Amino acid sequence: MGLEAPLSLIEGALLGGLLAAAACRVAWPGRWRPAGPRACLALAALALAQAFWSGFTWQFVGGYALLSVLAWPWRARRRWSRLAGAIGLAGLMLAALGPWAILPSPRLPAPRGPHPVGSTIYRWVDGGRAELATPDAADRRHVVAQAWYPAAAARGRKVAYMDGLGRLPGSVYGLPRFIFRRFGETDTHAALDAPVSTGQARWPVVIFSPGYGAPRAVYAGLLADLASQGYVVVALDHPYESAIVQLADGRVVGPAPFQARGDTGVPHMERQVLVRAADVRFVLDRLARGDGLGPLSRRLDLTRVAAIGHSFGGATAVLIASRDARIRAAADIDGMLYGDVRAAGLRGPLLLLESGGTQQMPRYVRATRAVMAEVPAGGWRYAIGGSNHLSFTDAERFLSPPTRWVAARVMHGPRGAADTQAVAVDILEAFLRGPLRDEPADVTAVAARSAQAWPSR
CATH class of the missing domain: 3.40.50.1820 (Alpha/Beta hydrolase fold, catalytic domain)
Structure with a gap:
């Protein structure tokens, strides 16, 4: 029906990047420590570019909170604290994803008739x-x-x-x-x-x-x-x-x-x-x-x-x-x-x-x-x-x-x-x-x- 993608390329990249970074921090904390700062800088640059291109987008409020936590250099030394951190990150991932149940703007199909x-x-x-x-x-x-x-x-x-x-x-x-x-x-x-x-x-x-x-x-x-x-x-x-x-x-x-x-x-x-x-x-x-x-x-x-x-x-x-x-x-x-x-x-x-x-x-x-x-x-x-x-x-x-x-x-x-x-x-x-x-x-x-x-x- 000629429908556009529900998210722009930059929005999809930012949302996907935030969720992937959070999943990486939970699943591979050892790999995250050296790569995390660079990933957060890249995501922050992408967030600024998205805001410049589209203006404030309320759906990203949860994503900004998730990015702030990812950028915080905390280390969990005990098992219970690692578990609590993983649960907290999972909650923030849901908070980042949930607002996207509603799109920033509707995407309509192009008319099918012979006339503009x-x-x-x-x-x-x-x-x-x-x-x-x-x-x-x-x-x-x-x-x-x-x-x-x-x-x-x-x-x-x-x-x-x-x-x-x-x-x-x-x-x-x-x-x-x-x-x-x-x-x-x-x-x-x-x-x-x-x-x-x-x-x-x-x-x-x-x-x-x-x-x-x-x-x-x-x-x-x-x-x-x-x-x-x-x-x-x-x-x-x-x-x-x-x-x-x-x-x-x-x-x-x-x-x-x-x-x-x-x-x-x-x-x-x-x-x-x-x-x-x-x-x-x-x-x-x-x-x-x-x-x-x-x-x-x-x-x-x-x-x-x-x-x-x-x-x-x-x-x-x-x-x-x-x-x-x-x-x-x-x-x-x-x-x-x-x-x-x-x-x-x-x-x-x-x-x-x-x-x-x-x-x-x-x-x-x-x-x-x-x-x-x-x-x-x-x-x-x-x-x-x-x-x-x-x-x-x-x-x-x-x-x-x-x-x-x-x-x-x-x-x-x-x-x-x-x-x-x-x-x-x-x-x-x-x-x-x-x-x-x-x-x-x-x-x-x-x-x-x-x-x-x-x-x-």
Whole structure:
């Protein structure tokens, strides 16, 4: 899938050197005494070079402690003290290795489609809607959208992976902000404000809504891949629900207090999906105005629009598609349905794409069957075997390969994000080709090419 190595060469050399030096000191103390000072000097030089090249990397804090102990000229003369020293060094080796369960920055696969990818970001304010998530009655609703699109060339400044880097709140996703310090290094494989491809005068549009609490950033791998197939994919952030959003006035905000307290019961979700649907409707209206769209001005075919989303975003996509005639197709990726979905109002087909057949909760099964049975244009329902709910996101790419392996088995979905997203994009592209391009496409045949994508009943 074109993935980069999880560690840079210098990081791998430093981490491997620290662990090898510690193992040598424990296993061959006699050989270590003459060679140890030179080894520690070499490791210290490597640590300085790494810090100069990449800046402070919190994952190396345990490694620095290990290096300090290795450089200390202690000698254990008694057996018990040698044993204690070996146990202490083993503990420091674990402390040096453990933080690397989380990588300094995610490594994303290159898009597979025929088009290079550009991206531009819009930070808008809906002056007609009050912001209900803040105490200030004068606050208006902010909506942030990032468009990923077919570009003439992928040259220019790369698009940042996530909002607010350098100005993050104390925690994001419940993790301390220092964990994200180097996320600016992530290559999104998209050029900021690149000229749009001249392959078509106007390009079909796909509106994407993320999962509950998830920022648009964690879908960058999927969104760039879909855009490279020939679609303008407009991904929304829903402020005061998303983990992190940078607003039009420059503020960087996280979840509102009621979201932060975990108020995610069904009544809250039923209310919140209406807020999200209004965000999508506002974005469609704003795109239709045509002004202030930068490279996408006069390049959008707004007669060919689809709505897709993951998890709670899938519920958003289906709800808005049932209420807005501008939307010609909808896809729900592994999402429970919420809101009063008027299936008969869906103008085009519906795709339900699930993770590994795990969506078997009675409420989900009842709701999706009822909706699918009433969609005038029909639709498809597939499960991607071996995937889990987070496989559609970039979340696993925050983790080192061994940690991914463990996490996948805990979540009962060993299929990785790269494979899951590739299969999902292939099925989505085949599904969208008819309503957005008027081209024949056999969704069933495309799904059948994946050994682990099957119809889900």
